[in-house]
Amino acid sequence: MKSNSYRLEWLLLIVMGLALAVTLYVYIRAKAELQQQFDVPLTALEVPAGAEVIAEGERLATIRGCFWCHGQALEGQEYFTEAGPGIIAVAPDLTREVRTYSPAEFSRAVRHGVKRDGTSVQPAMPSFAFYNMSDADMGAIIAYIQSLPEQDGYLGQFRLLPTGWFRWVAGKLPPPAALLIDHDAPRVPPAVSGSQEERGRYLAESICTECHGDNGRLRVPNTPDLRIAAAYTREDFFRLMRTGIPMGEREIDYHMKDVSKYRYTHFTDEEVDALYTYFHSMLDAPAESGS
Ligand code: HEC
Ligand code: HEC
Incomplete structure (x- = not known):
């Protein structure tokens, strides 16, 4: 009897020790990865006034x-x-x-x-x-x-x-x-006075990618490839960007409804038009792989 309960105690101690060791390992590794340093040089930025x-x-x-x-x-x-x-x-x-x-x-x-x-x-x-x-x-x-x-x-x-x-x-x-992030990649030019298509690309690449992703970057689940926008008429696309109501008045995920209602109502008409023109032009481009 006695030796049996000794054995049990030893077993318990070993199991607890192992659990502790694994936890410690996981903690140290997570900590080290969170502390990882990124060597991205600072670049001067002018802050305009007015x-x-x-x-x-x-x-x-x-x-x-x-x-x-x-x-x-x-x-x-x-x-x-x-x-x-x-x-x-x-x-x-x-x-x-x-x-x-x-x-x-x-x-x-x-x-x-x-x-x-x-x-x-x-x-x-x-x-x-x-x-x-x-x-x-x-x-x-x-x-x-x-x-x-x-x-x-x-x-x-x-x-x-x-x-x-x-x-x-x-x-x-x-x-x-x-x-x-590829920290050396050239930025998509803002194309303020460029073509509607280039302007739309800038807006899409610096805004919609937050959830719709691009080139395998993070993507909110269930977000479609933005070429879906080319299936919209211009009027329907404007309504989506202004009210969050999609083509066919279907019920859609609240993310898209909310960003339309609270953020994209601040787009100018020219900007919405530029986005639409850009998504339309993507239909002619070959499909990107891996996204
Ligand atoms: C906060 C996250 C978020 C952002 C930012 C976002 N979207 Fe979406 N979008 C979604 C989600 C989620 C869906 C999927 C909705 C569903 O199918 O229920 C979606 C769906 C869509 C659809 C398809 C709607 C349909 O008919 O099914 C279009 C078009 C679209 N987004 C355009 C855009 C454009 C253009 C931008 C940038 C100007 C943008 N989205 C930015 C989350 C986002
Ligand atoms: C979807 C949510 C989200 C949006 C949109 C967002 N942020 Fe953040 N931001 C965060 C979170 C969460 C953190 C903290 C990340 C961390 O602790 O590592 C953060 C961190 C930051 C930091 C770094 C803080 C630091 O300690 O160094 C800055 C600067 C910042 N945000 C500015 C902005 C600006 C400007 C915008 C709009 C252009 C913006 N954020 C939009 C969620 C967001």
Whole structure:
């Protein structure tokens, strides 16, 4: 009897020790990967001044969803990603960050997903889509945020809870945003005075890619290839962008309804027209593989 219960105790101790060792390994590995450094040099960015620039910056920030995640006054908030349990994302107070980061640091965080300390922002921040944003658009957004009153908001950091460490190491969570970006790729030109097609490409590549993805980058589940827009008539496409009501008045996912109603109503008619022209032109191009 006695030796049996000894054996049981030893067995229990070994099992507990093993569980502890595995947890420690997973924790250390997750921690190391979260601390990974990205060597992306800072590039100077001019922040223009004036009421017109600030108003345009507000419009661009609205279209690109900064308020959606960082809060109505950009004061920051805990932001629940759809990555599931074990992950707490905090979209920080931008009114404070814009005062502590230089414009070059701020724009590197937005467009390259690299924070001041050289680590990556977590994938809830769609830097892979913002990569293509032009210097002019980035400058206007910074000018607008600088014009806002400073808030006493959230400055918290992205955190993984214990279930999150395991899911991270098992590859169940999306990778850091900076890993998804080719930091040397040429940006899609803004084509402000270019053709409608080129202008539409810029808008699509720096905005719609946030959810519709591109070249294997992150993609919100169930988002279609945007060539579907070419099946729309121009009138139907305008209605989608203005009201969130799709062709045939079907019920669609709330993401698309909400971005249309709250963000894309701020597109000018020319911009919606440019997007439509671009999606139409994609029909003539050969299908991209792997997306
Ligand atoms: C879909 C949600 C979402 C949208 C849209 C979004 N952000 Fe973020 N952003 C986040 C989250 C979450 C973080 C924190 C990531 C982290 O902790 O690693 C973040 C981080 C940042 C950072 C880096 C903060 C730091 O600590 O270095 C900046 C700067 C920033 N966002 C600016 C913007 C701007 C400007 C816009 C609009 C053009 C924007 N974000 C749109 C969710 C979002
Ligand atoms: C916040 C995420 C998000 C963003 C940003 C986004 N979309 Fe979508 N979009 C979706 C989702 C999700 C669906 C799938 C809706 C469904 O089928 O229920 C969708 C579907 C669509 C459809 C197909 C609608 C249909 O008839 O089934 C079109 C067209 C479309 N999006 C255009 C755009 C354009 C253009 C942009 C950029 C200007 C954009 N989307 C940006 C999430 C997004």
